[in-house]
Amino acid sequence: MIEAIHGWFSPFAAWAYAHQDTIEVVALFIIAVGIFQNLIYLLQLPIAWQELRAHQKERESDRIWKLLTSENVPGISLLIPAYNEEATVVANVHSILALNFPKFEALIINDGSRDRTLDRLIEAFGLVPVERAWEAAVPHQSVRGLYASPEYPGLLVIDKENGGKADAINAGINLARMPLFCAVDADSLLEPDALLRAVRPFIEHPAQTVAVGGTVRVANGCRIYAGQVEEVGLARRFLPLVQSMEYIRAFLMARLAWSRLGILTIISGAFGIFRREIVIEAGGYDPGTVGEDLDLVLRMHRFLRDRQQAYSISFVPEPVCWTEVPEDLGTLGRQRKRWQRGALESFFSNRAMLCHPRYGRIGMAGLPLMLVIDVLGPLLEVAGYILIPLFWAMGVLSLDFMLAFVALTFMYGVFVSCGALALEEKELRRYPKARDLALLSMVAVMENFGYRQLNNFWRIGGWWQFIRRRKDWGVMKRKGFSG
């Protein structure tokens, strides 16, 4: 069999011989970037662990009590964009209004829904049309009307022309009255104490903190009642399970480590708190990109560095926002392509910071890391999947080497995932059952065989969309939270 494969590729062997130097350079480049990527992951683990330990110093209940009873906690405007959410919007607003926080307002932005989202809100909360003074500080589609509820004084519904998520949040930013705002996806659920925990950096470093991200976890598999996660659990289907593992790795390892090093480049669109004034000065969200969360954080870095202002953009591991993740390959693929396209749009529109000493750590480390992991990462990994077996088929790479290389890559992936799980288990323990941990451990192994490769092919699809300048979001199928 092996001889037969070599035989099929023997016509290319002469070509390979003629281009021996090129092949060596390409192969070494792929391997070098792979090693560099893996070293980054290895670096993230201990740094993230240090950061997690620093967060566990004080008794949580004491801290929360202090904040709940404080007059000096800055107010937060919760911005919840909703597009065709008639099935879930009322329950979501009820759960938002039940959050524990001393000073907040909830702004629901109906982004030109074509279903009965607005009607449902009007009926459920007895909304009446109101006027509110507001500043057109950041651009968005026109506002058709504002509605408030005499019963719920902290609730405002903004009805506007459709313009997409970023556009809707911009409208919310303009109408917000609090110094901080928190952008929350309509398909996400916040834990009751999430704001109290997430606002901590704004309390402890009020002069520097401009944005804070919190952990987002997978809600599929959890028992949800009245808009709250009653019992944390894992989904039993492979796709949501593997995404649970990905979210743990992304939030507990990467973001925590980058936050400690001061090079955090993203705050998830599903849950982040921002200082409104700075976001306005940085130009607000860009409706022209699908990676609006990443783009905003990069622009904030750029703006604040240009202004030479001391600032901090940080990540706190405890606050939990639960989100529903795709359960079918089609939706997941569209989401991943869109994420990749968003990363590329944001990277290239902020490329002026890349390796520019003026932008400090973010220019010299944050953007270069993004280049290696998010921009080149999928290209080189897929190139590796194709070229390494091809080189073997052409006879320029031995089977021994290929197998050893593949084994090392896979085992390294498993090791990193286990490390992230260890962090989760040691410091947070959000999944209460031992069998959940065992299941996640198995997923950490299984994801390397098929899912990881598929994910990288989707990301290449994202590259293709970026090159073709696609701007749409694609259709996202969701089941919604039952209960």
Next chain:
Amino acid sequence: MPDFQLVFNISAGAAGFGVLDWIWLAALVLAAIGVVMMAVLITRRMILGRREARRDARCAFLKRQLLVCLENPAAGLDLQAGDEALLIDVALDILRMIRGEDRARLTGLLRHNGIDPAGKRIDRGSLPQRLARVQLMAYFDDRDSLDRLRAALHDPEPAVQLAAIAALGERGQVALLPEIGAVLEEAHFPASLLWADILCAFGDDAVPALLDFAFNRKIDLPIRIAAVAALRPLAGPEIGDRLHKLAIYPDPMMREAVLDTIARIGTHEPDALLTAALEDSDKHVRQAAARTVGALGLQTMPDQLARRLDDPDWQVRFYAAEALYKIGDRGIAMLRAVAGAPDPDSPRAQIARQMLAEKRGAA
């Protein structure tokens, strides 16, 4: 087949252990570490899960017992070895929510059952345990615990020092504020917004000492600003004259804090101060000045407010328009006049129109 192979393709040769072997070994080591790590974690979780369930049940039991004892002091606590840390946690949660006699009864009950936070050295144990003991002492009223708290003021760990200051505030130990001031002069604490709450807890009698903190240049500026903020629920207009001096402090955050405090407590003859603040170079100070005029309902300042309707900062325009509305007929008439001005797109006309519409709707 080509007669070359890639240079890095080195298998075990005459030298023995080659690059390829190292790669395999690394893969195996990583796999082994991963497997062992997960096996340990899963086993640990199984053990901890049972232990946590027992701990939660014990906490619930102790909480019920404490509540029963509060209702019926004759009932005793049924304690086991190792209950102390749990009991402190449970007691702290209850103590925060009760006041007066109930609080005294609960601390008496704790002491009666051998839970005396002053009985142990503050510098022993893990940081959370030490903090819990310091926090618990906030609710005791005996001399020993006070001495322990004073000692904790000089602890090398800032979190313990901070907890001790908060506990002394909770006990209303105003007499110790000079000592706390000396600690604040020497130590550098995080610039937490919660400093204002901590200092405010010392109560009305702390006003002179808090003013001293605000003027003390040896203390970090964020704590001095917090001292100004702490005055809001405690002081009255009689301290306004002293605050006026801070209203021209070089740092804009201090000027803003002073204005927000004046908005709450009032002051004698504020016009000159606020007129100057409305023209301040810092937009946050101008915003605070406009808010203060509105909060104090100063009918003598509509002209100064009207000038701010042209401010380059929208928030200043907003607060100025709101203040005009709040000061009553003269201000509202001025807003109407501006709203109907010949240039309807000017910022001043826009904000005046928006404010009138918002207030009309709210009415």
